[in-house]
Amino acid sequence: MPTATNDVGVRRSRADRVYRSRWFLPAFALVLGGGMLAAMWVGGSLREGLYSFALMAGLAFLFLLGGRSETIRGLRGDGRDERFAMIDTRATAFAGSVVIGTLIVAWLVEVARGHSGQPYAWLGAIAGLAYLVGIGILRWRS
């Protein structure tokens, strides 16, 4: 087999290397589960917190051991190549659009019912501002 570069020329940052580690997503799921447990415990719902932690730990286990699935390896990070990064970006944009659309509809419904529209107005404003900041930064960097 002719030798070809393993690296297609894209330099990876340290953060990117961490993000692409197979341990990142399982660790994130465990930390999130721990946060949910702590929050629910403080809120007086220890049993629900333990269920949530068990669910997140199971998800972490699935991510860690699901090595043959392209989807799991891509989500986990270590199987993420440029095509999966594109899929991830588009999926994130789709999810963001759905959330923003939902916020707008929820805000309109709340206003129509005579309420203030909170917290949907603030969340929508944050989403819009984040989008504008993102456009500005990405324009500046590219």
Added chain:
Amino acid sequence: MQNDVRALRTAKSFSQEDLARALGVSRQTINSIEKERYTPSLPLALALARFFETTVEEVFHANGNE
């Protein structure tokens, strides 16, 4: 974008897995390129051309401009 990746690969008796491993991408990405569902980035297109010891223009063809 139309391409000759499958023809070049099979001419050298490589599997998609071999090519994917050499280029540091997934086998599914090679499959998507061969089926023209995914247009690779310029670095990956260059790496593919180098792998097959040819040029990008010989591997990829703009639609209707072969």
